[in-house]
Amino acid sequence: MKKILLLFSIFLLMSGHLLAQQVDFTEFNLENGLHVILHQDNSAPVVTTSIMYDVGGKDGDRERTGFAHFFEHLLFEGSENIGRGEFMKIIPANGGSFNANTSQDRTYYYESFPSNKLELGLWLESERMLHPVIDQVGVDTQNEVVKEEKRQRYDAPYGKLLKVLNENLFKVHPYKDENIGKMEHLDAATLEEFMAYHKTYYGPNNAVLIVAGDIETEETIELVKKYFDEVPRGNEVVRNFPKEEPITENIRAKAYDRNIQ
Template identity: 55%
Template sequence: MKQVSLLPAMIFFVVANAWSQEGRIKFIEYDLDNGLHVILHQDNTVPIVNVSVLYHVGSKNEPPGRTGFAHFFEHLMFEGSENIGRGEYMKIIERAGGQLNANTSQDRTFYFETMPSNQLELALYMESERMLHAKIDSAGIATQKEVVKEEKRLRIDNQPYMSFQEKMFAAAYKGTAYEWIPIGSFEDIDAATEQDFVDFYRTFYVPNNATLVVAGDIDMEQAKDWIAKYFSEIPRGSKEIPRPAITAPDLGGEVRETVFDNIQLPAVMYGYRMPPKGTPDYYALQILTTLLAGGESSRFNKKLVDEEELAAVMFAFPYALEDGGLFIAIGLA
């Protein structure tokens, strides 16, 4: 029997393990006394810093009859604060060379600024302002109601195929807080009072319901000092934060619906209820997405588009959520 040296294999293992360790993102995390969770990552490669705040509130936290609140607040929080004039929030960040945006899901609302690293203190100040005393008044509410309505018309109502989100979640999660999508309804937003919005803000936009992440060209100790300066005095929320339980209902079999819409190509869309985000099966579905629909050599494309010519194009993606979600496959014929 030929003798085989294990040395090359051992060297490869050691080097590969070192590469793996080197590739891990190093960070520190801690909590302020008011409950704000902080995550810091230092990367001095380029003079850029990203500041983001995630509030653990999404459309699933909305009671029936108040759908769209979480997404509405995504817009309302740019109105300004006691110390930032109305309509000035974006201008201040952009004048400092930064970019900013926000988005809302069923589970969370996320805000971020990407800034030159010498503007880190400004970004932290701006985020602390809207956490401490955002401008919630009738003028801002009226303005953002029209903005949100126009967004719904543009992105949902008048966008080909986009009704599928509302219909899929309404069928797959009927009777739960995942039944509606974040955009909500015009009727619920119009029916809300100013006090409804104030109550929502005081319940969910509190430090003990938020995670602050600072990543990029930072000095760790200086970042900690500024975070303490701007966030430590914000009082902890005094209201109980509702956490609705999502239990997927028994569908009793496959649910089908035929939708007649103003489209040029017919589409077939499948939604499969999936495990929660962060579980082992969630990561398996990420890999499955690449296998099924990741490029021209993917299974869907080779079989359904090239070989059988049943579809002009195929998509697949996991719409992953904290308490489940949908694995969605779409084919346009």
């Protein structure tokens, strides 16, 4: 019986190794610090262009929480060359889909298109990085959008679970704060504060561009340079978070949610 179990275990290990897929990719840096990763897969005529910024809910003034998530929304407002609200019309009009999300550590944007629209995806993301329009109209609009998201997701039954969990796990590190931030912080923030936050965290040297799908690698390298070489390098991001004391015993906590009957 032991021999059978041993042979079965070896078979499972070998099967996992054989089924593991190796992903080939090309990566390089532009002179402005943008890190680029390209993966060519010509099995289907689609391509995804995405950018991940090294900024999340943990970053920024603790009296201005929620800025990273706010910018996830705000950077869809438009650019110097894309009218307000047009960003989200251009993509589906060209057969594409898109989304974005923010965690405590990063913000991620992507568009998926038919592969003959690769250049459009690169242009859209370069516009978001190089020419975003950050004005009071956009801030006021997205402030209401974020408040509605909070009502639907965070103020819903069990929506406080992560908040309570993080408040008990972290006492001084910014992970203790909700990713969406406090609404009073967003209400009190000035346009100048939003612009300063963008200048700090959204430079090419604080981002990774990923293009994957039905591409030709050498051609895509030239297109990346065409659309992103001119983006000026940003200041280096410096972080100095407070250190948590080790958790050495069980934590038991109670929380009450008025939205649960």
